[in-house]
Amino acid sequence: MTRTIYRGKVVTLNIEQVLLPNGETVELETIRHPGAAAVVPIKDDGRVVLVRQFRHAAGGFIYEIPAGKLQPGEDPVRCAERELEEEVGYRASSFTLLCSILTAPGFADEVIHIYQATGLAKGCQHLDRDEVLEVIEMSLPEAIKKIDAGIIRDAKTIVGLQTTYRLFYRGDQEKQRGDTHHR
Numbered sequence: 001m002t003r004t005i006y007r008g009k010v011v012t013l014n015i016e017q018v019l020l021p022n023g024e025t026v027e028l029e030t031i032r033h034p035g036a037a038a039v040v041p042i043k044d045d046g047r048v049v050l051v052r053q054f055r056h057a058a059g060g061f062i063y064e065i066p067a068g069k070l071q072p073g074e075d076p077v078r079c080a081e082r083e084l085e086e087e088v089g090y091r092a093s094s095f096t097l098l099c100s101i102l103t104a105p106g107f108a109d110e111v112i113h114i115y116q117a118t119g120l121a122k123g124c125q126h127l128d129r130d131e132v133l134e135v136i137e138m139s140l141p142e143a144i145k146k147i148d149a150g151i152i153r154d155a156k157t158i159v160g161l162q163t164t165y166r167l168f169y170r171g172d173q174e175k176q177r178g179d180t181h182h183r
Contacts, residue, residue: 005029010069011108033103033110037079038067040098040160041090041117048143048161049088049120053133063136063152065160067112076113085123088135093119098163103155114160116167140165 006013012032019025041049052061068083070076077095084090095115103110127133138146143161146152152161 029107031104031108031110033069033108034072035070035076035110036067036112036156037070037076037083037115038065038112038156038160039080039084039092039095039115039117040065040164041084041088041092041120042140042164043120043137046140047137048140048164049090050136050138050143050157051087051133052136053131062154063146063157064154065114065157067156077115080113080115080117084117086126086128087131087133089123089125090117090120091123092117093121098160098167101156101159112156114156114163116160116164140168 001017003015004012005015010033014030014032016028016030017025018028043049049066051064051066053064054061066080066083066087068079068086070079077097080095081092084092095117098114098116100111100113102108103112125135140161143152144165147158147161152158
């Protein structure tokens with residue numbers, strides 16, 4: 001049984017009666033979310049494009065990778081393409097799925113699909129009325145240092161940047177060892 005407590009533009013809060021695998025029946029508060037896509041844009045010179053965005057719930061400005069909510073039935077890569085141009089004013093020739101993460105599985109079903117975007121070209125930024133942000137570019141190692149220093153604290157951004165860093169530098173190490181595979 002499900003009782004909807006609140007239905008908003010972004011989330012729905014339900015009280016759901018659930019039969020657990022151990023045979024217990026409990027009521028759980030569950031937030032339903034349509035999902036999102038996020039993107040780590042990497043310029044040809046290796047710099048990443050981030051936003052420093054005002055987030056009321058976080059108490060001010062935070063660093064993030066561009067991201068946005070999926071529209072009903074929308075392919076996550078299309079959402080990533082849209083958000084890349086709307087938020088930072090770039091288009092990309094290539095999107096690679098890095099991972100899909102659960103944001104808070106203890107009470108929410110939100111999944112964020114995180115992509116890496118390359119082959120960037122200038123597009124046209126189109127901010128929504130509620131988006132207050134500044135576009136920031138920095139090297140990938142500089143972004144990792146900001147994570148280590150606690151300056152970048154947004155989970156999707158940390159996952160996206162660290163995954164990109166790991167893949168980028170692991171690839172360099174494999175090239176140095178001769179572990180790359182060519183066809």
